[in-house]
Amino acid sequence: MYITSTGKIRNNLYMLGHSGYPMFLVDAPKPALFEAGACFTGKMYVEDINSTLPGRPPSFLFLTHAHWDHCGAVAHLKEAFPTLQVAASSMAADILRRPNALALIRKLNDDARTYMDSFPGIDTSLFIDETFQPFEVDIELEDSSVIDLGNGTTVEILATPGHTRDHHSFYLPREKVMIAGEAAGLLLNTGEVTTEFLFDYDAYLLSLQKLAQLPIEVFCQGHNLVIIGEEKIKTFLERSIQETIDFKDRALELLDEEDGSVEQVIQRVKAERYDPIQGLKQPVVPYMINLTAKINHLAARKNQPSGAVT
Numbered sequence: 001m002y003i004t005s006t007g008k009i010r011n012n013l014y015m016l017g018h019s020g021y022p023m024f025l026v027d028a029p030k031p032a033l034f035e036a037g038a039c040f041t042g043k044m045y046v047e048d049i050n051s052t053l054p055g056r057p058p059s060f061l062f063l064t065h066a067h068w069d070h071c072g073a074v075a076h077l078k079e080a081f082p083t084l085q086v087a088a089s090s091m092a093a094d095i096l097r098r099p100n101a102l103a104l105i106r107k108l109n110d111d112a113r114t115y116m117d118s119f120p121g122i123d124t125s126l127f128i129d130e131t132f133q134p135f136e137v138d139i140e141l142e143d144s145s146v147i148d149l150g151n152g153t154t155v156e157i158l159a160t161p162g163h164t165r166d167h168h169s170f171y172l173p174r175e176k177v178m179i180a181g182e183a184a185g186l187l188l189n190t191g192e193v194t195t196e197f198l199f200d201y202d203a204y205l206l207s208l209q210k211l212a213q214l215p216i217e218v219f220c221q222g223h224n225l226v227i228i229g230e231e232k233i234k235t236f237l238e239r240s241i242q243e244t245i246d247f248k249d250r251a252l253e254l255l256d257e258e259d260g261s262v263e264q265v266i267q268r269v270k271a272e273r274y275d276p277i278q279g280l281k282q283p284v285v286p287y288m289i290n291l292t293a294k295i296n297h298l299a300a301r302k303n304q305p306s307g308a309v310t
């Protein structure tokens with residue numbers, strides 16, 4: 001089963017805000033939020049938190065990574081809930097102190113807000129025109145640490161690098177819930193699976209394999225939908241591993257055909273994989289930033305003397 005709309009997912013787990021930029025809420029004695037989407041969906045999160053937890057402010061906000069569409073609304077949330085503790089990896093905390101990273105996060109949020117208006121059929125009535133504001137990370141998370149939310153609900157912190165260097169996923173062992181951001185790529189509403197290794201192909205595959213070893217009944221990915229059921233999740237993770245390998249193989253083939261021209265390969269991959277997608281898709285600017293990172297990484301990896309390319 002796939003859940004594509006906001007509301008209760010099961011037991012103490014909810015999807016809030018907007019399924020394209022979802023926030024997840026775990027209701028426990030210390031309620032926890034996961035992911036903080038885009039700036040323009042900030043008000044939607046606050047309204048959903050207030051209606052799901054009337055009179056009870058959330059205790060924690062866990063961030064998977066410091067990309068524009070996963071931390072956009074943090075400042076808005078901290079203003080609404082001043083006692084909220086923001087938890088992220090120490091690498092994410094470092095990134096979020098860098099002026100150039102903050103400028104890029106701000107620009108991509110502003111661009112995406114404009115892009116949303118250009119798509120007929122998208123209900124933008126609840127979106128806000130707020131620009132990105134920097135914020136402090138209150139708790140720096142370490143791999144394998146555990147945060148107790150009370151009443152038997154715990155959050156295990158899993159370093160899952162590969163999409164980015166700072167990427168962490170969050171596992172609730174009692175509920176068998178995984179909140180994986182983009183560590184495992186994305187299952188799209190069209191049924192396709194995308195691969196999202198921007199930082200390191202090999203680390204990304206290892207992270208995927210790490211996730212695939214855990215019993216998971218609810219898989220909350222960073223965009224679009226939630227996957228329910230151990231078999232469906234297992235199939236998705238296997239497809240994600242295969243798509244990662246296939247993408248790498250095709251990119252290496254194109255690098256050979258184009259005599260190593262990264263620019264030519266980027267254009268060919270875009271023509272093969274992005275241009276044919278109909279309807280709402282990732283805005284072209286972040287898509288190209290991500291694709292450029294992937295092809296540059298594979299080209300550099302290909303040229304390593306160790307023969308690491310497999």
Ligand SMILES: [Fe+2]
Pocket residue numbers: 065067070163182
């Ligand atoms: Fe990301």
